[in-house]
Amino acid sequence: MVAADLPIGDRIRHYRRGRRQDAVAGLVGITPDYLSQIERGLKVPSLPILYALAQELGVPTAALLSEQPPVEEESTDTAEVAVGRALLGYGPARSAEPVRASVLRDRVEEAWKSWQTDGDRFSKASATLPSLVADVEHAARTARAGTDAAERRAVLRAAADLYCLLRSYLRRTGRVDLATLAADRAMRAAEDADDPLRIAAAQWNFGHVLLAAGQPGEAEDLVLRAAEQVAATQMPNADRAAMGGALQLVAVVAAARRRQWWEARERLTKHAARAARAVSDGSNVAWTVFGPTNVALHAVSIEMEAGETGEALHTADAIDTSGLPSLEREFTFGLEVAACHSQRRDDAAALLALLGLEAIAPEDLARTPLARQMVLTVIRRARAMHARQAEQLAVRIGLV
Secondary structure (H helix, E strand, C coil): CCCCCCCHHHHHHHHHCCCCHHHHHHHHCCCHHHHHHHHCCCCCCCHHHHHHHHHHHCCCHHHHCCCCCCCCCCCCCCHHHHHHHHHCCCCCCCCCCCCCHHHHHHHHHHHHHHHHHCCCHHHHHHHHHHHHHHHHHHHHHHHHHCCCHHHHHHHHHHHHHHHHHHHHHHHHCCCHHHHHHHHHHHHHHHHHHCCHHHHHHHHHHHHHHHHHCCCHHHHHHHHHHHHHHHHCCCCCHHHHHHHHHHHHHHHHHHHHHCCCHHHHHHHHHHHHHHHHCCCCCCCCHHHCCCCHHHHHHHHHHHHHHCCCHHHHHHHHHCCCCCCCCCHHHHHHHHHHHHHHHHHCCCHHHHHHHHHHHHHHCHHHHHHCHHHHHHHHHHHHHCCHHHHHHHHHHHHHCCCC
C-alpha cells in the first residue's frame, strides 16, 4: 500500500524492493541508467515500458500510476468533518444550557497549549475541538441575545481565541475554505467583544489565511494597516509591541512570498526586530509566539526561500529554540534547516534533521508536504545506508 501522492518513480522503486536495478532493467528491455532516471523522476516511462515494469514487478499497472484518490462524499465520522459541522452550526439544541464563559476560557486555553506544544497535537485536537467548537458556538449565540454584558464579552473573547486556533488547525488539515470562515468568525467575535488585543490578533490570523490562499499582497496590506492601528491603540506596552511585531512578521513573510527579499530583510530588521526588543520569548501574547527568537527564525526563512542556504544555516547555528513556547514553531525551524541541507545536496544532514523532527512532532512530519518530498529526495539520491533509513521513515509517515 502506497500513498496516493507518491510519484511513479518512487512507486517503481518501492515495488522493486531488494531486486537489483540492472537485473530488472535487463528483463524489461531498457538500460539500468534509463530505469534509474525513471525512479528519480527525471524520465516518464511510456505506457509499454510501464506495462512491462508492472509485469516484471508482479503488480497491476495501475499500482504504478501516481494519482490523487477519487473525490468521495465526506465521511461524517472524521475529526475534520466534525469540526466543520460544529463550525457551521450543528451543535447543541438552542434550548440547551450554554457553558459558562469561565469554563470555555479554560478549555480554549488548554486546547491552545496542546496545539502549540504537543507532538501528537492533531490527534488531541481531533478529540477535543468538535465539542469545544459546538459549545462555544452555542454560548456565543446565547450570549449575543442575552442581557449579561460581562458574560457576553467574556464568551466572545473565548470565541475569538478559539476561532484563531481553528484557523491554524483547519489550514493544516487542508481546509483553507473553513480556515477562512474561522478567521472571519474570529474577527467578528473580537470586534463584538470590543477587545483591541483580540482584534489585532484576529487581523494577524486573517493575514495568515491570505498567505495560505496565495494572496501575499492582500495579506501585506491587511497587516500593515492593522499594525498602524495597534500603534495608536491603548493597550499595555508589551502587548502593543508584541502584536505590532507579529503583524510585521506576517508582512515579512508576504514580501518573501512575492520574492522581494531585500524588502523582507529590511522590514524584519527595522520593524519586527525593533519591536522584539520589548518582548520576551516566553510571553506568547495572543498565542503569536512573537519574540526575539521568532524574529531570528524568520531571518532563516527569508534566506532559505531566497536560496541563500549558506547564510540561512549560518544564521540557524546561532539560534537556541529551547525557550520557545511553541513546538510548532520549533518544527517549522527544523524543517527549514532540513530544506537548506537538501538544497545543498547534503542528504545525510537533511535526513538527520528529518529524523529529529520525527522525534519531536511525528504527526506534523507526516502531514507536511515539504517534509514528505524531502524524504523522497533522500531515497532517490542518497547513499544506500541513508536511502534505507529514509525508506523506513517513509513507511512510518505513511508514504509507502
